[in-house]
Amino acid sequence: MPGMRQYFICTLALILAFSIGCGKKGPPRAPHTQPPAPACGLEAEMLEDSRVRLTWNQAGCVAGGKVDGFAVFMAREKLDKEACKNCPMNFQRIATVHVGKFNPWQTQSDKAVHMTPVLEGFRYIFKVTAFGPGGEAQDSERVSVEAIPAAP
Template identity: 35%
Template sequence: MAGCGKKGPPSPPRQLAVPSVNNLESKIEANNVILTWTVPEAKEKESPPITGFVIRQAKYPLSEEICENCPINYKPIAEVAADFNGNDRKIKYIKQLDKGFKYFFKVTAFSKNMTSESRDSNIIKFDY
């Protein structure tokens, strides 16, 4: 049996990170929130293409006090394909809102070739 001669545990192969969304924006129209963001470009040529996004939401009654340092309990509410036309790399998602709640939204990107997701996007929060 032969080895490389280096002592120590084996190193896992380097995994390329999925680029994260950094420009999540929101607009409220009627009883809906419209979330928009740009499909991020890969920082490395070998990075796999983004195939979709997971939208996560947290929703708390306005009457409920939220602890400043407590974690927000996000739940995945939708997956959106990374479909865009030409140079316009914008993605849009519309979600109906219920009155009397504090809302938090964030987005992560994923690639079908990878088992991990990107880091979280910036967070959108508002009362409705």
């Protein structure tokens, strides 16, 4: 049965070819580049006009690779739900803040700033991720604010 043997060998070769990967998957990065340090010092301030001002250290708090910018992520939950600090959240990317580009809200050269509108009746949770030629950093710490409805 040479036909069955060849069929078996070809099938086995195809299975092996499709199951062997090329290593760790992830975004490409230049050789010998270090990922940026995680953003740190993230703070959120609820403003009177239903906006949140986020600020964080642009340079990071530990050594890391070059930072080109930051991705800003937000999740929200209703205020009547009890807050859970380490629960899984459905974060959405809401903005990209580039280092070295004009930012109308930036008042200090070492602080990155982002402003975002929010709706009353929700708790907003934010995190920031630095990115650069070495890839993406780990997420920053999370901060939250509560958009409490105004009293009638």
